[in-house]
Amino acid sequence: MTGALYVIGTGPGNPEQMTLEAQAAVAASTLFFGYKPYLDRLELRPNQERHASDNREELARARAALDAALAGKTVCMVSGGDPGVFAMAAAVCEAIDADRETYGAVPLSIVPGITAMMAVAARLGAPLGNDFCAISLSDNLKPWTVIETRLRAAASAGFAIALYNPISKARPLQLGKAFSTLREILPNSIPVIFGRAIGRPDEAIQTVPLADAHPDMADMATCILIGNAHTRVVPRDGQPDLVYTPRFVPEAENE
Amino acid sequence: MTGALYVIGTGPGNPEQMTLEAQAAVAASTLFFGYKPYLDRLELRPNQERHASDNREELARARAALDAALAGKTVCMVSGGDPGVFAMAAAVCEAIDADRETYGAVPLSIVPGITAMMAVAARLGAPLGNDFCAISLSDNLKPWTVIETRLRAAASAGFAIALYNPISKARPLQLGKAFSTLREILPNSIPVIFGRAIGRPDEAIQTVPLADAHPDMADMATCILIGNAHTRVVPRDGQPDLVYTPRFVPEAENE
Numbered sequence: 001m002t003g004a005l006y007v008i009g010t011g012p013g014n015p016e017q018m019t020l021e022a023q024a025a026v027a028a029s030t031l032f033f034g035y036k037p038y039l040d041r042l043e044l045r046p047n048q049e050r051h052a053s054d055n056r057e058e059l060a061r062a063r064a065a066l067d068a069a070l071a072g073k074t075v076c077m078v079s080g081g082d083p084g085v086f087a088m089a090a091a092v093c094e095a096i097d098a099d100r101e102t103y104g105a106v107p108l109s110i111v112p113g114i115t116a117m118m119a120v121a122a123r124l125g126a127p128l129g130n131d132f133c134a135i136s137l138s139d140n141l142k143p144w145t146v147i148e149t150r151l152r153a154a155a156s157a158g159f160a161i162a163l164y165n166p167i168s169k170a171r172p173l174q175l176g177k178a179f180s181t182l183r184e185i186l187p188n189s190i191p192v193i194f195g196r197a198i199g200r201p202d203e204a205i206q207t208v209p210l211a212d213a214h215p216d217m218a219d220m221a222t223c224i225l226i227g228n229a230h231t232r233v234v235p236r237d238g239q240p241d242l243v244y245t246p247r248f249v250p251e252a253e254n255e
Numbered sequence: 256m257t258g259a260l261y262v263i264g265t266g267p268g269n270p271e272q273m274t275l276e277a278q279a280a281v282a283a284s285t286l287f288f289g290y291k292p293y294l295d296r297l298e299l300r301p302n303q304e305r306h307a308s309d310n311r312e313e314l315a316r317a318r319a320a321l322d323a324a325l326a327g328k329t330v331c332m333v334s335g336g337d338p339g340v341f342a343m344a345a346a347v348c349e350a351i352d353a354d355r356e357t358y359g360a361v362p363l364s365i366v367p368g369i370t371a372m373m374a375v376a377a378r379l380g381a382p383l384g385n386d387f388c389a390i391s392l393s394d395n396l397k398p399w400t401v402i403e404t405r406l407r408a409a410a411s412a413g414f415a416i417a418l419y420n421p422i423s424k425a426r427p428l429q430l431g432k433a434f435s436t437l438r439e440i441l442p443n444s445i446p447v448i449f450g451r452a453i454g455r456p457d458e459a460i461q462t463v464p465l466a467d468a469h470p471d472m473a474d475m476a477t478c479i480l481i482g483n484a485h486t487r488v489v490p491r492d493g494q495p496d497l498v499y500t501p502r503f504v505p506e507a508e509n510e
């Protein structure tokens with residue numbers, strides 16, 4: 001008898017930022033797949049089995065989870081943030097697509113979660129309060145020319161930009177190249193937010209003008225938000241600066 | 256003594272898709288502001304007061320909530336979805352910015368929620384599984400030329416696109432214009448998803464090729480997702496079609 005596969009997002013890491021629906025999927029599952037730091041966020045019962053894996057190998061992990069569901073298990077694939085944003089939902093879909101006859105009938109439920117850019121934005125105000133985009137800087141899966149084209153298009157058209165997977169030991173240079181590209185297009189004063197591990201004990205967040213943004217300010221766990229030309233930084237008494245992008249765009253703007 | 260202001264998102268509408276953090280903010284608050292259908296999603300106690308309002312008037316609503324917090328109340332401003340995505344967080348920031356001396360010291364907590372595009376995407380697979388953007392089609396706050404520039408830039412650079420505020424009685428024409436613009440750039444076969452009221456009893460979702468996308472398929476409560484040239488529709492035995500955008504972009508692509 002076929003089991004089921006849940007693909008869930010834990011949100012940024014604080015269990016308070018999970019949805020009830022995701023928590024119910026965790027409670028219903030007996031076998032868990034995912035990157036170890038994400039599995040570590042869950043409080044599992046002794047009879048709930050964990051298959052922790054490296055951050056790469058997404059497709060193999062997706063197949064293993066689908067196979068376990070086919071074998072009758074109720075399986076939970078765990079992503080950080082939202083599973084549909086640079087995470088495991090696409091890998092599971094790719095595995096099903098590549099072998100529809102085997103995997104097409106597996107009951108699949110994808111459960112959304114709070115993705116990093118929303119958690120970072122909420123901490124500071126509303127930097128994504130107008131049109132915005134999300135770009136992964138990892139060139140493991142797409143050529144750098146595509147990433148650069150998308151950065152230029154987004155900045156030129158006035159989108160606020162969220163950068164995912166900004167930097168890693170294997171990819172130390174992409175973020176610096178991205179900042180250089182953006183500085184060719186955007187004013188130096190545009191706010192850049194580095195948000196790390198929101199809601200976790202090691203949370204860190206800082207806002208600097210684009211002129212001062214440096215790759216050293218980010219690590220693998222950082223999501224970076226870049227404002228548009230209208231994004232404002234508002235100092236407040238006794239509270240952190242507010243950063244927001246107004247809902248309106250002036251009539252005169254010729255973008 | 257100053258109270259506090261929470262700005263929360265209910266997610267798409269099903270209480271199961273709220274976070275624990277948002278539920279805790281609701282439990283702690285005594286006075287609620289927001290668009291009536293969003294307030295109706297909350298199960299409030301008899302001593303929790305509601306100030307329901309029209310969907311316009313965001314800035315006046317923000318000021319009223321800040322004034323109540325200044326007067327010592329614990330106030331909850333309720334958005335659907337995520338408060339930072341075309342919702343009340345930016346309006347609250349604008350109200351604070353316009354009167355920093357009065358409102359700058361109000362303790363403000365913005366609590367993220369599941370935004371519509373993530374909920375729609377999760378229902379079908381991973382249509383936002385690669386780089387994507389979110390665009391509001393409302394030209395109440397920005398000129399149509401800006402919206403059209405952003406649609407062209409996003410489609411030309413290969414972003415998947417989520418359209419918010421696609422249509423209303425007062426704005427019946429924008430969505431048709433947007434589809435026309437996108438048809439000039441994108442292949443007619445690209446999947447377009449109309450997702451409505453996800454997780455609520457009147458949920459409805461359909462996927463059509465761009466050639467067949469029509470404004471009649473949307474209403475105010477619809478979020479529309481448009482794939483990129485690589486987005487795939489996968490038929491499955493006894494389950495709805497899967498729609499996903501692969502994580503990889505082929506090396507050969509010259510975008």
